[in-house]
Amino acid sequence: MKILVVADIHANYRALKATLDAFDNVDEVWCLGDIVEYGPMPSACIDLVRQHCDQVVVGNHDLSFAKCQPQADDDWTVWFPHNTSINNLDYLNNLPTLLTLERDGISYCLVHGSPSNHLTGRFHPYTEEAENRQNLQYPDQDRILAGHTHMAMQLEIDGKLVANPGTIGQPRDGDYRDGDYRAQCIVIEDGQIQYHRVDYDLDLLAQDYQYRPRWYTQYIG
Secondary structure (H helix, E strand, O other), X not given: OXXXXXOOOOXXXXXXXXXXXXXXXXXXXXXOOOOOOOOOOHHHHHHHHHHHOOEEOOOHHHHHHHHOOOOOOOHHHHHHHHHOOHHHXXXXXXXXXXXXXXXXXXXXXXXXXXXXXXXXXXXXOOOOHHHHHHHHOOOOOOEEEEOOOOOOEEEEEOOEEEEEOOOOOOOOOOOOOOOOOOEEEEEEEOOEEEEEEEOOOHHHHHHHHHOOOHHXXXXXX
16 A cells, blocks of 8 residues: 655645645545645645545644634734635534554554644654653554654654654745755555655745735745
């Protein structure tokens, strides 16, 4: 079985579409949440996820978007819910915070943050081992697939494999103005995990921002 795993799309339609097109031969697509906010095309991204993703968990930004509960002074959290359909908002509100499943004899836990804090927990290779272990909370599954940090990584904690595909729409593994903008994802084929980066058209992304409020432009430098 071949599975595409994506996370932290953040309303970047161009990056998501390019990734789905690049891996259109997979058997399943899994999404680890944060479909919306920051980027310019939330509704289009929700539509793509609904069309292509077989397993989806909710992220913290998805819930703040759907419930219109601004995080700090996030202007986009207030603006977005008024520019998408009620049906899409209901979809986000009804997504699970954690999923467990098995493929090719390997059991998986899908979560945006961590098993101990589904929405905002985080695994990080530079975090103290004790903190990573606390985030793990010893689920029964062989592997934990988590997002939230926007950093592709893989580590092992007490025999459990933790993998983060990175981010589709908003890289944070360097200075975003000078860094690698490519979409990040994981492909699992016959149980083997491979990390990938996918090019997409930044000019089209810039055009998408032109039709949004002026404050959007701060997020693309």
